[in-house]
Amino acid sequence: xxxxxxxxxxxxxxxxxxxxxxxxxxxxxxxxxxxxxxxxxxxxxxxxxxxxxxxxxxxxxxxxxxxxxxxxxxxxxxxxxxxxxxxxxxxxxxxxxxxxxxxxxxxxxxxxxxxxxxxxxxxxxxxxxxxxxxxxxxxxxxxxxxxxxxxxxxxxxxxxxxxxxxxxxxxxxxxxxxxxxxxxxxxxxxxxxxxxxxxxxxxxxxxxx
Numbered sequence: 001x002x003x004x005x006x007x008x009x010x011x012x013x014x015x016x017x018x019x020x021x022x023x024x025x026x027x028x029x030x031x032x033x034x035x036x037x038x039x040x041x042x043x044x045x046x047x048x049x050x051x052x053x054x055x056x057x058x059x060x061x062x063x064x065x066x067x068x069x070x071x072x073x074x075x076x077x078x079x080x081x082x083x084x085x086x087x088x089x090x091x092x093x094x095x096x097x098x099x100x101x102x103x104x105x106x107x108x109x110x111x112x113x114x115x116x117x118x119x120x121x122x123x124x125x126x127x128x129x130x131x132x133x134x135x136x137x138x139x140x141x142x143x144x145x146x147x148x149x150x151x152x153x154x155x156x157x158x159x160x161x162x163x164x165x166x167x168x169x170x171x172x173x174x175x176x177x178x179x180x181x182x183x184x185x186x187x188x189x190x191x192x193x194x195x196x197x198x199x200x201x202x203x204x205x206x207x208x209x
C-alpha cells in the first residue's frame with residue numbers, strides 16, 4: 001500500500017471552457033525547430049481565472065490580500081471532501097452536521113460536466129449561508145468542482161465577498177469525479193504571480209493504493 005497522487009486539475013488546452021467574457025486559452029508559437037529555429041518556444045495567453053485556479057481576496061476585495069501575500073501553509077494538508085451530488089445549491093445543511101475542518105472540498109453534480117463542454121450557467125454553487133458557516137467554523141480553504149464558488153451572476157457576489165473578506169483561499173475548477181466522500185491529503189500549487197487577483201494552479205489529491 002502507498003499513496004498515489006491524483007491530478008485533479010483541468011488540462012489547459014485550446015477550446016477549454018472559460019468564464020463567459022474571459023479570453024480563451026491560447027498557446028501560440030514563438031519559435032519552432034521545424035521552421036529552422038534552434039528551439040521550440042511558445043507564448044501563453046489566458047485569464048488568471050482559467051481552468052483550475054485560485055481566487056485571492058483582492059479578486060473581490062479592493063483592500064484584500066493579493067496572491068503573493070497569502071499564507072502558503074494552506075496549500076498543503078488534509079482536506080475533507082464532502083459529496084453533495086443531489087443539491088441544486090449548497091446550503092449550510094449540505095456541509096454535514098459535524099464541525100468543519102480548515103480545508104473543505106465540495107463534490108457536486110458539476111463533476112459529471114466535461115471541462116471542454118459549453119459553459120453551464122446552472123452549476124451547483126455555494127449559497128451565502130453556507131459561506132458564512134464555513135467562515136464561522138474557521139475554514140481556510142474551500143474547493144469546488146466548477147469555475148466559480150458562487151452562483152452565476154449572484155446579486156452582490158455575497159458568497160465571494162464573505163469568503164474572501166475572511167482570507168479564505170478559494171480553489172475553483174477541481175476535477176473530483178473519481179473521489180468519494182472522505183478526508184484526503186490535498187496539495188494546490190498556484191503560479192507564483194506577484195500582485196495577482198488569482199492564478200491557474202495544479203492540484204492533487206492523495207489516495208491510498
